[in-house]
Amino acid sequence: MHFLVKRAWLALAAVMAMTIAACGGGGSDEGAVAEAAWLKATLADFKGHGVYWNPAEPGTGFFFEAQGGLGVATFYLYEASGRPVWYSALGNFTAGTGSKYQFSGQLLRYAGGQAAASGVQKTPTSTVVGSVTVAFDGEKAQVSLPGRSFSAQKYYKTVTSIGSLSPSQPETGIYWNPAESGRGFTIEMGNGTVTAAVFHYAADGQPIWHLVSVPVGNNWFAVSGDFMAYAGGQAMTGTYRAPAATAEGKFGLEFKEQCLGKLAFPGMGQIAVRRFAFGSLPAGRECRTPPTIKFTPSDKVAAANQFTAVALTAPPTFAADLKVGGMAQSSFSFSASGNFAALNGLTVYAVVVDPHGLYTRDTPRVTLRSSPPGATVQLTAQPLARGDYRGWLDFYACLDPACSTQFAGSPFRVHYVLVVDDK
Incomplete structure (x- = not known):
């Protein structure tokens, strides 16, 4: 014995x-519990991390995550030509009353980064597009972009209990590979489906995005889904247009821990990804799920x-x-x-x-x-x-x-x- x-x-x-x-x-x-007091009204109480959309205008939307007093909003839209494009903003995130929160920042367009079919890291450059604000109220949001305002809502309902996550279910948030900075991934799971958005670049260096949505069970380790490309949709300042979708191979996801996983572009080997830290939280706290x-x-x-x-x-x-x-x-x-x-x-x-x-x-x-x-x-x-x-x-x-x-x-x-x- x-x-x-x-x-x-x-x-x-x-x-x-x-x-x-x-x-x-x-x-x-x-990490020290000392930061919990000042985070109480921002990160600790905010449950609205994830994908937002307007159900009447499918094909566009944005992903939002807050870490402490900072937030990141990434919008997936289209240019006037119909080409897919994405914009991202890092800005201040503050709490109001009740379930109301406010985000504001500069909207940037990135170009010149690493393409999907390349294993060579490239550092992109950015251009300021304008200002963006998002007013959150529960699972609804009011968005103001340069030349456009619209209402949005959470795509998936909020998970209220961390304990309801299975050990292999990825946490909602932004992911990256530190050795391949310049491109990123957002992952969210809800209603038995895992959804991943890939924000990266075409061979000519211009920004593009793809979407992967795979039905899964509550406990899973490795899945793959269609690497969907979209084109012809609504531009930032244009009227609504329904985009066309095309599958461009299979994209793989493998998670055995909630904040660490592996992703695989079509025809490429796996790359390791982890939660992306952008706020002022202590090291490791970008992962809201307590460590296993x-x-x-x-x-x-x-x-x-x-x-x-x-x-x-x-x-x-x-x-x-x-x-x-x-x-x-x-x-x-x-x-x-x-x-x-x-x-x-x-x-x-x-x-x-x-x-x-x-x-x-x-x-x-x-x-x-x-x-x-x-x-x-x-x-x-x-x-x-x-x-x-x-x-x-x-x-x-x-x-x-x-x-x-x-x-x-x-x-x-x-x-x-x-x-x-x-x-």
Whole structure:
């Protein structure tokens, strides 16, 4: 039992006494919580990151993300000739009252950057097009561009709980490869579909954009979809025109973490991408999703014999969204049934394996109950650092110190999902 750092036993008939064996820690907070106060009215409360459009004018729109007191808005439109073009603005992002926020910045047109079919990085140049403002109110936005104003709304409904994201679901935001600066990607997932916009350049250096939309399940690792090119749509100052779409090969997406992934242009190898940091947040906080805290489960201790006279039932899975310093569930209720007389004169040995170190190593408190038959185990939880904790506790119930004879069903596995963040 090499993984059992500490073990104790309590000679009580038909009662389990639990001892914590911590295999690994909960990690450390990756940034001070001090910035949370001034971010409260901007990043922490703003849920409107993602794609916006006017449903009456499909084929154009913009992507917005805020990081602290700065925001980036990237518009995908068309030139008067019908050629696709994109513009981007970095500017101030401030909070109003309720769900209202304001963004303003200079709109830039970039040219001369890296083309899709090239593996050679090129640094683009920019030209100021004019000023842009966006007034957000919930999931609606009022946009003012040079020569044009329009109303827009979120394309996907907002995800309200970080814990609802699967470990392999990319976080909504702007991505890039630091070795290939000058082009970028926006990714958002909603309604079972992942949507990626690619803002890059044609072979002649002029800005172009492509869109990829792939239906996926909640848990996925690698998908590919049509690399769609659009042309003939609405210019910044023109009246609405419906664009034409053409598929130009397959574009691949692979994510095993929420803020790190790999993308592949048609006919090209994969490139690694990560969330793009443009605001004044501490390093790593551009990823709104708390970092995944490593989970290394221990090997199970095999039982040579099983004790079946008394049956135990494990507690259910538990989950929570917690603030930094919050604690995991500390009380666990086991139900029991069967021939309790078979335990007379025997010692029940019990161990809890806690790979994330959610609990201290103090000897837990066990409370017996006769109706319904069973026991409540009280563990001593400890404050948790920022992170996404996904794993399980293994409760062993044995009749000898080596756990060669275990209760049927031992170890009893209790899964958990704990998302610990600043808010």
